[in-house]
Amino acid sequence: LLASIRASAQSDPLPSWHDGAVKQAIVSFVSRVAREGGTDFVPPAERIAVFDNDGTLWAEQPLYFQFAFALDQVRTLAPQNPEWSGRPPIKAVLDGDLAALAASGERGAAEILTATHAGMTTDAFAASVAGWLASARHPRFGRPYERLVYQPQLELLNFLRSNGFKTFIVSGGGVEFIRVWAEKAYGIPPEQVVGSSGSVRFRQAGNGAPELVKEPKVEFVDDGPGKPVGINRFIGRRPILAFGNSDGDLDMLQWTAAGPGARFAAILHHTDAEREWAYDRQSHIGRLDKALDEASAKGWTVVDMKRDWRSVFPSEP
Amino acid sequence: LLASIRASAQSDPLPSWHDGAVKQAIVSFVSRVAREGGTDFVPPAERIAVFDNDGTLWAEQPLYFQFAFALDQVRTLAPQNPEWSGRPPIKAVLDGDLAALAASGERGAAEILTATHAGMTTDAFAASVAGWLASARHPRFGRPYERLVYQPQLELLNFLRSNGFKTFIVSGGGVEFIRVWAEKAYGIPPEQVVGSSGSVRFRQAGNGAPELVKEPKVEFVDDGPGKPVGINRFIGRRPILAFGNSDGDLDMLQWTAAGPGARFAAILHHTDAEREWAYDRQSHIGRLDKALDEASAKGWTVVDMKRDWRSVFPSEP
Ligand SMILES: [Ca+2]
Ligand SMILES: [Ca+2]
Numbered sequence: 001l002l003a004s005i006r007a008s009a010q011s012d013p014l015p016s017w018h019d020g021a022v023k024q025a026i027v028s029f030v031s032r033v034a035r036e037g038g039t040d041f042v043p044p045a046e047r048i049a050v051f052d053n054d055g056t057l058w059a060e061q062p063l064y065f066q067f068a069f070a071l072d073q074v075r076t077l078a079p080q081n082p083e084w085s086g087r088p089p090i091k092a093v094l095d096g097d098l099a100a101l102a103a104s105g106e107r108g109a110a111e112i113l114t115a116t117h118a119g120m121t122t123d124a125f126a127a128s129v130a131g132w133l134a135s136a137r138h139p140r141f142g143r144p145y146e147r148l149v150y151q152p153q154l155e156l157l158n159f160l161r162s163n164g165f166k167t168f169i170v171s172g173g174g175v176e177f178i179r180v181w182a183e184k185a186y187g188i189p190p191e192q193v194v195g196s197s198g199s200v201r202f203r204q205a206g207n208g209a210p211e212l213v214k215e216p217k218v219e220f221v222d223d224g225p226g227k228p229v230g231i232n233r234f235i236g237r238r239p240i241l242a243f244g245n246s247d248g249d250l251d252m253l254q255w256t257a258a259g260p261g262a263r264f265a266a267i268l269h270h271t272d273a274e275r276e277w278a279y280d281r282q283s284h285i286g287r288l289d290k291a292l293d294e295a296s297a298k299g300w301t302v303v304d305m306k307r308d309w310r311s312v313f314p315s316e317p
Numbered sequence: 318l319l320a321s322i323r324a325s326a327q328s329d330p331l332p333s334w335h336d337g338a339v340k341q342a343i344v345s346f347v348s349r350v351a352r353e354g355g356t357d358f359v360p361p362a363e364r365i366a367v368f369d370n371d372g373t374l375w376a377e378q379p380l381y382f383q384f385a386f387a388l389d390q391v392r393t394l395a396p397q398n399p400e401w402s403g404r405p406p407i408k409a410v411l412d413g414d415l416a417a418l419a420a421s422g423e424r425g426a427a428e429i430l431t432a433t434h435a436g437m438t439t440d441a442f443a444a445s446v447a448g449w450l451a452s453a454r455h456p457r458f459g460r461p462y463e464r465l466v467y468q469p470q471l472e473l474l475n476f477l478r479s480n481g482f483k484t485f486i487v488s489g490g491g492v493e494f495i496r497v498w499a500e501k502a503y504g505i506p507p508e509q510v511v512g513s514s515g516s517v518r519f520r521q522a523g524n525g526a527p528e529l530v531k532e533p534k535v536e537f538v539d540d541g542p543g544k545p546v547g548i549n550r551f552i553g554r555r556p557i558l559a560f561g562n563s564d565g566d567l568d569m570l571q572w573t574a575a576g577p578g579a580r581f582a583a584i585l586h587h588t589d590a591e592r593e594w595a596y597d598r599q600s601h602i603g604r605l606d607k608a609l610d611e612a613s614a615k616g617w618t619v620v621d622m623k624r625d626w627r628s629v630f631p632s633e634p
Contacts, residue, residue: 045506122549166508179553189362190553191483191509200549202542202568210571212549225519232439232517232529234551236496236507251519254527 013159015310016152022308025301026156029264033240034163040262042240044164049241050231050252051153053171053178053195055286056245056268057186058149059138061277064285065145066177067109069132073116081115090115118198118216122176125214129180143317146185152309153243157186165241170231171195172223172248176214194234196222227252240264250291257298265300267291272306330476333469333628340625342618343473346581350557351480357579359557361481366558367548367569368470370488370495370512372603373562373585374503375466376455378594381602382462383494384426386449390433398432407432435515435533439493442531446497460634463502469626470560474503482558487548488512489540489565493531511551513539544569557581567608574615582617584608589623 017023032040033047054060074084074093084090089108092100101108117125133146141148157167169188171178175195182188199215222230228251231239242249242256245268257265269288270279280288295302305312334340349357350364371377391401391410401407406425409417418425434442450463458465474484486505488495492512499505516532539547545568548556559566559573562585574582586605587596597605612619622629 045500175553183362191551193553197550200546202545202572210545210568210575212545228519228527228529229517233492233514234508236492236510251527255519258527
């Protein structure tokens with residue numbers, strides 16, 4: 001008996017998902033599109049699955065992890081940039097003056113992102129992200145940020161890939177930031193990461209070596225209507241499965257759900273203040289309002305973190 | 318003996334390539350990077366190969382095939398667009414006045430591309446490309462354009478993939494044009510096609526269905542320095558093999574060749590007026606001048622079509 005229980009537990013591809021309607025909907029969809037000869041069969045090449053990143057594949061509180069990186073970079077790079085002290089939002093970071101930082105609003109945030117994400121080669125930027133990930137720890141959990149990925153989603157990504165899906169990230173976050181660690185964290189290679197980006201320029205360095213330099217100019221915002229546009233631009237094929245957690249994912253979910261044949265649209269609802277966070281309609285980060293209403297109207301799958309997930313983060317920190 | 322000759326012929330992954338230094342260089346590079354434990358070993362995830370399209374994977378004379386499509390589209394769509402007769406470059410096409418068309422220059426060409434490549438949904442555009450490919454025939458060869466792909470390159474793409482490479486197109490041509498047929502023609506799926514693109518807008522159609530509409534605005538030119546930029550944007554990883562045929566590929570070849578470890582940079586030199594075309598330094602289409610000099614200076618592989626290719630196009634038209 002024990003052996004049989006063990007075998008059954010091992011054969012469950014989603015052990016961190018509680019049994020219930022949500023898990024059943026996922027397993028049913030995947031087996032239907034993968035069943036050759038079935039009415040919902042989808043050829044492997046068309047099994048495209050897209051996932052939002054912040055708040056869908058990893059946590060996003062108390063602030064987007066990429067913004068935590070930017071704040072740490074301001075502190076790291078300040079000694080080499082004495083002129084920064086004359087720039088109010090940057091000074092606010094250096095002074096630890098969170099009120100002043102908040103008062104600087106979107107423009108202040110953009111100034112901090114530009115200062116820390118431009119003016120270096122793509123290789124140098126990737127190295128700075130890797131260095132930060134190796135040393136930074138999340139304020140609440142004390143873990144490396146990479147270990148605040150969601151265990152149930154790692155299982156889902158693997159389950160999809162083992163059923164012939166190609167898994168993509170479609171994130172409002174910066175593509176050059178995510179690509180550094182997505183392969184290790186999620187098994188998603190750089191060429192399957194779609195995200196926001198700044199301009200990049202090709203040039204010959206002083207020694208004649210070609211290099212790519214990140215410029216202080218936003219090129220593409222992969223959020224809201226930018227998500228289906230980004231999917232079209234980078235993937236060139238409409239997904240059959242989309243997973244998000246906020247209103248920024250609504251257009252992507254609509255675009256995915258409106259295609260012909262079997263479709264799966266899902267939203268992760270953050271309902272677990274104890275193990276993670278609880279937030280939705282009023283949150284500044286990951287606001288989930290219109291998309292929650294539309295999910296209910298359209299019958300999309302809403303994952304209730306507290307109810308549907310047996311565990312949230314990987315057990316090994 | 319006969320059986321052994323047959324076996325040996327069957328085991329040659331590149332039967333349309335003549336034996337010689339070029340073929341040997343290709344086979345040697347692939348086996349070195351794929352040999353586990355060897356000094357030039359490259360993990361499969363990093364075996365990225367990029368190919369220019371026009372003049373590298375398929376022919377490009379007497380004019381870029383996408384431009385032949387655009388000219389045919391002008392004729393097809395003219396009855397629904399009577400106001401076009403007031404636009405000189407379009408009128409020149411309708412009148413078959415090639416001198417007037419040529420006189421309209423780059424701006425005229427851009428006007429024709431815009432008229433035929435914008436103002437419709439991405440789905441409608443893809444359908445028009447598919448319809449054209451099914452009916453159009455190349456003026457010299459009388460074949461469908463899709464059957465003017467290069468047989469030796471099809472073998473090379475397969476050889477690379479069977480050795481763990483991921484093959485990408487990086488083309489100055491339009492990404493929405495190429496993606497329609499690249500999977501069937503080359504085994505390269507849409508998400509592995511990088512190209513030039515126009516802006517695309519997401520909107521709700523009258524019936525509430527979401528759609529993507531192509532707008533009359535160039536968004537990205539994937540040519541020259543745009544090629545390494547496009548590689549960075551779409552692939553996010555530096556290739557280890559790049560193959561081009563013109564000066565528009567020079568930056569991509571430099572970017573590829575300058576990376577660490579084993580690298581392969583190759584140029585297809587059109588030297589075969591009998592079976593295809595012969596052109597290089599003076600050509601308006603696919604000009605190969607600086608890149609030919611740099612190939613010689615840097616020791617890149619130059620494929621001489623006449624010398625190195627046993628056949629040019631697939632035997633089945
Ligand atoms: Ca999110
Ligand atoms: Ca070319």
